Amino acid sequence: MSDLLHVSASPHSRSSITTRDIMRDVLIALLPASIFGIYNFGLRALLVILVTITASVMTEYLYCRLMKKPVYRGDYSDIVTGLLLALNLPSSIPLWIAVMGGVFAILVVKMLYGGLGQNFMNPALAARVFLLISFPVRMTTFAVEKIASPTMTDYLRNGAVTLDGVSSATPLAAIKAGETVDVLKLFIGTIGGTIGETSAVAIIVGAGYLVLRRIISLRIPLTYIISFAMFVVLFGGKGMDTNFIFGQLLGGGLMLGAFFMATDYVTSPGTPKGQIIYGILLGLLTGLFRLFGGSAEGVSYAIIFGNLLVPIIEKYTVPKAFGKERVRSGR
Structure with a gap:
C-alpha cells in the first residue's frame, strides 16, 4: 500500500x-x-479594515490550531478575504459586527468546507450577505454628519465627506426613487456607500493592474458589465438615458464585484465559454434584483447565486477531449 501514487485533484496545470x-x-x-x-x-x-482583517486571520489561525492542521501558510488568502469584506462594509458599522463577518467568512464558508480552494461561494460576499440579512439597518446606513467648518481632526475622523455631508440615501437608492445623480462624483467616489465601492476610478486602476499581471482576464467582468447595461437599457424604463445608465454602472458594488469577486478562481468557471455564460448570468441577475427587487442593490446576491451554478455551467462547457468519438444516433 505504501507504493501507491497519490495524485491531486485536477486540473494538473503547472505554473511558476x-x-x-x-x-x-x-x-x-x-x-x-x-x-x-x-x-x-x-x-x-x-x-x-484592520479589525476585519485581524478577525479573518485569527479565525483561520485558531481553527488550524484546534483542528491540528498546518498553521498559517502565509498565502495571504485570509488577508484578501478580510480586506474584501471590509471594503463591502459601511465605515459606520459597529466593530463587533465586522468581527462577526470575518469569523463567518473564514470559519463557515472557507475552513469548514476544506480550506483554500474548497469553498463553494465567495467567502467575503457570503459574509456580507449574512450580515445584510442579520443586520439590515446597520449594513445600509451610510449617513455622515455635515460639518460646517471642518478642521484637520474632522478630516481625519470622518474623511472628505465632511465637506458636503452624505445622506443615508445611496446613489442607487436615489436612482430607484427617480432622482438624477452626479455621474462625476460617482466616478471619482465622493459619495455615500461602503468603504471600497464608491470610487470607480480607483477600482478600475486596481483591476488594470490585475489584467497587466495576467491574474484575471476581462472575459467575466466585461461580459458582466455589458450584459447588465443591456438589461438596464431594455427593462429600466429610461431607454438611453445616460444619467440612469451610468448611475447604475458606477453606483453600488457593480465595479468592485465584477473585477474582484466575480473573477474569484475558486468560485467562477474555468472554461472560456463558461466564463461568458457566467458573466451574462450575473448581468441578468443583477439587473433583475436592482430593477425589480425590493433593494436598490443586487450584486452580492447575483454573484453568490452564480457561484452555486458554476458546477452546472462547467459541466456543459468543458471542451471535448481530442480524439473522442462523437456518439452517433441509433448506436
Whole structure:
C-alpha cells in the first residue's frame, strides 16, 4: 500500500505563479480602493479594515490550531478575504459586527468546507450577505454628519465627506426613487456607500493592474458589465438615458464585484465559454434584483447565486477531449 501514487485533484496545470503571488497581487490591486475609502470616510474606515482583517486571520489561525492542521501558510488568502469584506462594509458599522463577518467568512464558508480552494461561494460576499440579512439597518446606513467648518481632526475622523455631508440615501437608492445623480462624483467616489465601492476610478486602476499581471482576464467582468447595461437599457424604463445608465454602472458594488469577486478562481468557471455564460448570468441577475427587487442593490446576491451554478455551467462547457468519438444516433 505504501507504493501507491497519490495524485491531486485536477486540473494538473503547472505554473511558476503561486497562490501567494496571486493573493499578493490582489492585495496590491485593492490598495487604490482601500486608500480612497480611508480618504473618503476617515480613520474609522481604516479601523474597520484592520479589525476585519485581524478577525479573518485569527479565525483561520485558531481553527488550524484546534483542528491540528498546518498553521498559517502565509498565502495571504485570509488577508484578501478580510480586506474584501471590509471594503463591502459601511465605515459606520459597529466593530463587533465586522468581527462577526470575518469569523463567518473564514470559519463557515472557507475552513469548514476544506480550506483554500474548497469553498463553494465567495467567502467575503457570503459574509456580507449574512450580515445584510442579520443586520439590515446597520449594513445600509451610510449617513455622515455635515460639518460646517471642518478642521484637520474632522478630516481625519470622518474623511472628505465632511465637506458636503452624505445622506443615508445611496446613489442607487436615489436612482430607484427617480432622482438624477452626479455621474462625476460617482466616478471619482465622493459619495455615500461602503468603504471600497464608491470610487470607480480607483477600482478600475486596481483591476488594470490585475489584467497587466495576467491574474484575471476581462472575459467575466466585461461580459458582466455589458450584459447588465443591456438589461438596464431594455427593462429600466429610461431607454438611453445616460444619467440612469451610468448611475447604475458606477453606483453600488457593480465595479468592485465584477473585477474582484466575480473573477474569484475558486468560485467562477474555468472554461472560456463558461466564463461568458457566467458573466451574462450575473448581468441578468443583477439587473433583475436592482430593477425589480425590493433593494436598490443586487450584486452580492447575483454573484453568490452564480457561484452555486458554476458546477452546472462547467459541466456543459468543458471542451471535448481530442480524439473522442462523437456518439452517433441509433448506436
